[in-house]
Amino acid sequence: MSKAKMPRHYDEAGRLETRTLKMPGSQDFKEVFTFDGSGNLRTRTYPGGDDASLGEMVTYDYDPVSGLPETLTGDGTFGDDGYVTSTTYNPFGQITAQQAGTGDGLYWDPAYDVHTRLERSLVRQGT
Known part of the structure; x- marks a missing residue:
């Protein structure tokens, strides 16, 4: 085979x-x-x-x-x-905002705790 x-x-x-x-x-x-x-x-x-x-x-x-x-x-x-289409980072190199697509694309807004661990991950559509 x-x-x-x-x-x-x-x-x-x-x-x-x-x-x-x-x-x-x-x-x-x-x-x-x-x-x-x-x-x-x-x-x-x-x-x-x-x-x-x-x-x-x-x-x-x-x-x-x-x-x-x-x-x-x-x-x-x-x-x-x-x-x-865009990505921003905090001083620790973690993504703080990211856009996928243009206009009504998806936006990812993660948040981190004081120990730099992911605390919240919000994905939304549109601006």
């Missing part, structure tokens, strides 16, 4: 560049990853459809001061792809 395989290829810094799911009797499903000069994940391209092509490329942007992830945007393959 044949089994699925997932070969991976890494760059010289040991970061994952490609990952391909090879299933017997099916096409391959390939993902591609790129990184910025600081080693942060910059893009991730997901597998495409039935033709074994590459699908949507998602871009990660980082806050220039903190270096923490700020936005996550698709390339428009599936319409308006502002997955995460």
Whole structure:
């Protein structure tokens, strides 16, 4: 019996560049990853459809001061792809607000106790 395989290829810094799911009797499903000069994940391209092509490329942007992830945007393959359109952090690096989508998108407003443990997690729609 044949089994699925997932070969991976890494760059010289040991970061994952490609990952391909090879299933017997099916096409391959390939993902591609790129990184910025600081080693942060910059893009991730997901597998495409039935033709074994590459699908949507998602871009990660980082806050220039903190270096923490700020936005996550698709390339428009599936319409308006502002997955995460803004993120703010407290001095401890914890998310204090995050918006998914635009306009009437979802907003996440977490709150933390004095020991920096998540105390409340509120998700709402709209502004």
